[in-house]
Amino acid sequence: QQQVKQSPQSLIVQKGGISIINCAYENTAFDYFPWYQQFPGKGPALLIAIRPDVSEKKEGRFTISFNKSAKQFSLHIMDSQPGDSATYFCAASARGNNRLAFGKGNQVVVIP
């Protein structure tokens, strides 16, 4: 079963706009939540990650918002650029268990 669920499946955003991708999880043992970016034919690259002791983390144009009670977290891409067009995966893992459980991915297309 899918341990981590992403929405929406795909997103089209105008250049300069905000891309928002949501992720939900069930396993309360998860304590590490990374977002990965993947371009066609490439491996996933870590964008930003958060642990449940904070509700928000920002790195450049990328922000993770985390809601522990709702078991949800989201990625916000500010000032979206055409180079941000990629597939974004949320993932989660539990302390003591290093396997990452990935969502199915969201394809983001930024149009000029």
Place this chain on the structure above:
Amino acid sequence: DTGVSQNPRHKITKRGQNVTFRCDPISEHNRLYWYRQTLGQGPEFLTYFQNEAQLEKSRLLSDRFSAERPKGSFSTLEIQRTEQGDSAMYLCASSLERGGSTDTQYFGPGTRLTVL
């Protein structure tokens, strides 16, 4: 380049043949992971090593699959008697275990396997 490297990048084989992939992790990383990714899906965990010890295997890893990390450095993933359902991108990742906290996994470019 000091990232994770994988070879070959692409492999086309006929059903029933054996294939072997190699992964070279980031040099100081003691953990190495294998994942499989099919089209339109996220990566799925297959197995991981801490140094040379294989510590966990997913039930996705059938008995046709074997992975090794003989000296705690590079790793190989072998698939015997390949089937068309094995066609996927095989991803390797590595991390540095720092005692207690969850490590950041860094992925290689993957090996795309096509079984005809």
